Amino acid sequence: MLHIVDDEEVVRDALSWLAASRGIAARSYAGARAFLDAIAAGFDPEGDCVLLDVRMPDLNGVAVFDQLVARELTQRLPVIFLTGHGDVPMAVDTLKRGAFDFFEKPFNDNALMDRVEEGLAGSRRAGETAQVHARLATLSAREREVLDLILAGNMNKVVADKLGISMRTVEVHRAHIFDKMQVKTAVELAGLLK
Amino acid sequence: MNSPLPFDRRAGAAATSPLRWLLPMVLVLLFLAILIWLPWQSREMENNERQEQLIADTLWVEQTIRFQLERNEENLRTVGLDIAGGHLEGARRHARLQSLLKNGRELQRVLLLDAAGAVLDASDDTPPASAAPSPVLSAPSQAAADIARTGKHGRYSQPQPQQPGHPSGDGRAGIDLMDYHLPLFHGGRYVGSLVATYQLDTLLEDMVPWWFAQENQITLIDRDDNTLARRSSAGPGRGVYTHKRPLDLPGASVTLFTDSVKGEPRLLPNLLVGSVVALSLGLVWSLLALWRHISRRLEAEGALRQQMSFRTAMENSLVTGLRARDLEGRVTYVNPAFCQIVGYPPEEMIGKLPPMPYWAPEAMADYQLRFAGVLAGNIVPQFETIFQRADGVRVPVLIFEAPLVDNEGRQTGWMGSILDISERKRFEELNRQQQEKLETSARLATMGEIASMLAHELNQPLAAISSYTTGALNLIKRATGPVDAATLQPALEQASAQAQRAGRIIRSVHEFVKEREPQRQDIAVSTMVDSIRDLIDLQARKFSVAVLTDIPPNLPAVRADRMMIEQVLLNLSRNAIEAMQEVPVARRAMRLVASHDALQDQIRIAVIDQGHGIAADVAGRLFSPFFSTKAEGMGMGLNICRTAIEFHGGALRHDANPGGGTIFTFTLPAALKTPHPIS
Numbered sequence: 001m002l003h004i005v006d007d008e009e010v011v012r013d014a015l016s017w018l019a020a021s022r023g024i025a026a027r028s029y030a031g032a033r034a035f036l037d038a039i040a041a042g043f044d045p046e047g048d049c050v051l052l053d054v055r056m057p058d059l060n061g062v063a064v065f066d067q068l069v070a071r072e073l074t075q076r077l078p079v080i081f082l083t084g085h086g087d088v089p090m091a092v093d094t095l096k097r098g099a100f101d102f103f104e105k106p107f108n109d110n111a112l113m114d115r116v117e118e119g120l121a122g123s124r125r126a127g128e129t130a131q132v133h134a135r136l137a138t139l140s141a142r143e144r145e146v147l148d149l150i151l152a153g154n155m156n157k158v159v160a161d162k163l164g165i166s167m168r169t170v171e172v173h174r175a176h177i178f179d180k181m182q183v184k185t186a187v188e189l190a191g192l193l194k
Numbered sequence: 195m196n197s198p199l200p201f202d203r204r205a206g207a208a209a210t211s212p213l214r215w216l217l218p219m220v221l222v223l224l225f226l227a228i229l230i231w232l233p234w235q236s237r238e239m240e241n242n243e244r245q246e247q248l249i250a251d252t253l254w255v256e257q258t259i260r261f262q263l264e265r266n267e268e269n270l271r272t273v274g275l276d277i278a279g280g281h282l283e284g285a286r287r288h289a290r291l292q293s294l295l296k297n298g299r300e301l302q303r304v305l306l307l308d309a310a311g312a313v314l315d316a317s318d319d320t321p322p323a324s325a326a327p328s329p330v331l332s333a334p335s336q337a338a339a340d341i342a343r344t345g346k347h348g349r350y351s352q353p354q355p356q357q358p359g360h361p362s363g364d365g366r367a368g369i370d371l372m373d374y375h376l377p378l379f380h381g382g383r384y385v386g387s388l389v390a391t392y393q394l395d396t397l398l399e400d401m402v403p404w405w406f407a408q409e410n411q412i413t414l415i416d417r418d419d420n421t422l423a424r425r426s427s428a429g430p431g432r433g434v435y436t437h438k439r440p441l442d443l444p445g446a447s448v449t450l451f452t453d454s455v456k457g458e459p460r461l462l463p464n465l466l467v468g469s470v471v472a473l474s475l476g477l478v479w480s481l482l483a484l485w486r487h488i489s490r491r492l493e494a495e496g497a498l499r500q501q502m503s504f505r506t507a508m509e510n511s512l513v514t515g516l517r518a519r520d521l522e523g524r525v526t527y528v529n530p531a532f533c534q535i536v537g538y539p540p541e542e543m544i545g546k547l548p549p550m551p552y553w554a555p556e557a558m559a560d561y562q563l564r565f566a567g568v569l570a571g572n573i574v575p576q577f578e579t580i581f582q583r584a585d586g587v588r589v590p591v592l593i594f595e596a597p598l599v600d601n602e603g604r605q606t607g608w609m610g611s612i613l614d615i616s617e618r619k620r621f622e623e624l625n626r627q628q629q630e631k632l633e634t635s636a637r638l639a640t641m642g643e644i645a646s647m648l649a650h651e652l653n654q655p656l657a658a659i660s661s662y663t664t665g666a667l668n669l670i671k672r673a674t675g676p677v678d679a680a681t682l683q684p685a686l687e688q689a690s691a692q693a694q695r696a697g698r699i700i701r702s703v704h705e706f707v708k709e710r711e712p713q714r715q716d717i718a719v720s721t722m723v724d725s726i727r728d729l730i731d732l733q734a735r736k737f738s739v740a741v742l743t744d745i746p747p748n749l750p751a752v753r754a755d756r757m758m759i760e761q762v763l764l765n766l767s768r769n770a771i772e773a774m775q776e777v778p779v780a781r782r783a784m785r786l787v788a789s790h791d792a793l794q795d796q797i798r799i800a801v802i803d804q805g806h807g808i809a810a811d812v813a814g815r816l817f818s819p820f821f822s823t824k825a826e827g828m829g830m831g832l833n834i835c836r837t838a839i840e841f842h843g844g845a846l847r848h849d850a851n852p853g854g855g856t857i858f859t860f861t862l863p864a865a866l867k868t869p870h871p872i873s
Contacts, residue, residue: 008654008658010655010688011658011661013688014659014660014661014665014685014692017661017688018662018664018665018668020665021664021666021668021669021672105653105656107660109660109661109665110668113668
């Protein structure tokens with residue numbers, strides 16, 4: 001989902017139309033407040049991207065970005081600034097603080113959409129990584145040891161020998177790991193954790 | 195320049211004034227010295243004259259006395275010869291002796307003594323008896339008699355006061371008598387002697403003429419200066435003019451001493467001296483008076499000279515031309531500044547009657563008209579006209595005329611001061627150009643301030659157009675079959691609309707910054723508001739301000755320069771919008787209200803905000819150049835607005851909005867014709 005934040009209705013409409021032409025779903029916000037309200041109401045940033053206009057009458061884009069930083073959303077929610085003339089130094093500063101990109105108006109629309117797609121993909125990836133980390137966090141210490149040995153390519157018997165436990169116990173751990181990591185095979189598990 | 199300066203020539207004389215004073219002073223002193231010397235000299239001369247007169251007179255008296263005595267001697271000698279010859283005897287002899295006395299009263303008595311010294315006969319009326327003893331002769335007389343007998347010559351005795359009871363005396367005591375002894379010889383034998391006794395005071399009285407006695411005291415003195423006889427009928431002598439003359443009598447030492455009763459000639463009573471002194475005093479007084487007068491005059495001249503040089507310096511330093519004319523309009527005076535203004539030397543103007551050389555041909559009728567007024571005695575005290583310089587250049591001048599009045603209060607002409615106002619005119623023109631340039635730059639500065647915002651604003655439509663068209667292209671590229679036109683249409687319509695919007699913004703900016711001369715035209719207020727509406731809206735949107743206009747449809751057009759009024763409107767709008775930054779959004783409304791003031795035939799336009807208002811301390815300086823309450827403001831906005839409005843003959847004022855905020859109101863003259871809005 002692409003979030004378009006701009007006080008100009010024409011720009012919002014045009015960007016929505018452009019996104020739609022690339023098959024990207026979009027949602028428009030008439031100003032910074034509206035967008036921040038939506039965030040405060042709680043939404044899943046996974047797979048999302050934000051197009052943020054710098055100059056807005058109620059609250060400028062940088063202030064909105066500061067709030068996102070404060071909420072630690074910038075890792076999973078790529079922010080692309082749309083700047084007017086003369087705003088470039090400010091935009092560069094936001095890049096250093098974690099913004100995804102900035103485009104100076106007037107911009108190459110398809111190049112912007114390419115970056116939006118990258119942002120969306122990145123966001124999705126970031127979401128998945130986060131899920132894997134969450135699942136790993138549910139494993140017990142012995143299960144982590146078993147997981148590491150499995151990922152190293154050891155058979156159950158070797159794992160049992162190395163850990164000094166029975167084959168049966170290894171198989172129970174392995175089933176728990178697969179269950180917790182929501183995978184069916186060791187290959188799938190390795191793909192998830194590579 | 196042409197002013198006569200008679201004192202200049204004499205300025206050098208002041209330095210030699212000691213020398214100039216010396217000669218008259220010397221002459222006056224000399225004159226006084228002579229005046230003093232002359233009376234003294236005349237007195238001296240008179241003195242000498244008197245002395246000499248006295249000497250001459252004394253000499254004359256002495257001669258007279260001597261002559262008388264000698265005549266007596268001669269008579270005695272004649273008688274003596276007769277007696278000695280024995281020709282005279284008895285009564286005849288006595289008669290002869292008596293006749294001797296008749297010659298002069300000074301002879302008191304004549305005695306005839308015989309050789310033994312007895313009296314033979316006497317001139318006295320009663321001849322003494324023959325038995326008379328020898329007369330008692332005084333000792334000096336006896337001595338004289340002896341010497342005379344011995345010397346055989348007549349001889350005088352030393353005068354001797356008369357003895358009381360002396361036979362020869364008349365009984366008066368103290369009268370000095372002098373005897374003359376004439377020895378008589380016959381055939382060499384002494385036969386006796388004649389003794390004539392002189393009474394000295396009678397001698398004086400008879401011998402000295404009255405006129406001489408009137409003026410002198412005459413005294414006979416002996417060798418010891420004892421007075422023998424004195425005649426002082428006019429009183430005692432003063433002892434000033436005296437003379438001694440010995441009578442030179444053989445045997446007697448008698449000196450005639452005269453002493454004038456006149457004193458020294460006195461100086462002052464002398465009329466001559468008196469008048470001379472009076473005249474001298476008068477002369478000295480008049481000289482002093484003259485000197486005082488002259489020094490006062492010199493002082494006045496000095497002051498006048500100083501005044502003149504002061505005045506000349508003043509005239510020369512003036513940049514204002516001065517020109518005096520008499521009642522006939524003849525130029526009588528011009529100062530250097532005037533000559534400089536018109537470029538003619540003074541001699542070409544002084545004494546000239548109009549037309550003057552500096553009259554410009556094109557304004558001749560104007561001059562003549564005004565000159566006729568001057569001759570009629572009524573002038574315009576202040577007017578502007580044009581002079582033609584000698585080189586043909588026209589000079590705009592401002593002339594002030596005032597009556598020229600002499601010291602008796604009579605008007606003798608006109609004094610005009612002429613100001614060359616070409617500098618001022620040029621300065622005004624320069625100022626006007628400067629003001630226009632300033633307006634232009636202020637306009638450009640205003641543009642600069644909104645330029646970045648314009649860039650942003652232009653970016654919006656451009657970005658929108660770009661996005662719509664890119665999106666449309668994306669659809670066309672991705673479509674496998676023909677693209678549905680209905681899908682593309684809204685996007686392309688939007689793109690077109692945005693392109694037009696961008697064009698409008700650019701056009702309005704272009705119109706605004708275009709530089710040109712002010713042009714007044716009849717223009718409707720609504721037309722002007724509409725043409726800048728986009729620019730106003732740009733700002734209003736930025737600050738979320740609602741813009742409301744209230745312009746009656748039948749409002750007359752104004753006569754104004756469109757660009758200037760639009761700029762004023764834009765400025766005031768921008769101020770109004772910015773004034774509401776701090777107020778709640780709900781109150782952010784700006785109103786543009788136009789109305790017609792039929793009474794004064796003016797259009798009144800008000801820009802009303804509901805912002806922070808104007809503080810009292812700011813209000814006073816609101817229209818001052820370079821005063822601004824904004825950090826980035828140039829402080830030219832309101833100043834230029836007011837200049838622009840006043841250029842149109844209107845006024846710009848501000849009032850507090852009763853509902854909060856400020857109302858800026860300006861007026862413009864309504865167009866004369868019926869309104870026909872230009873659009």
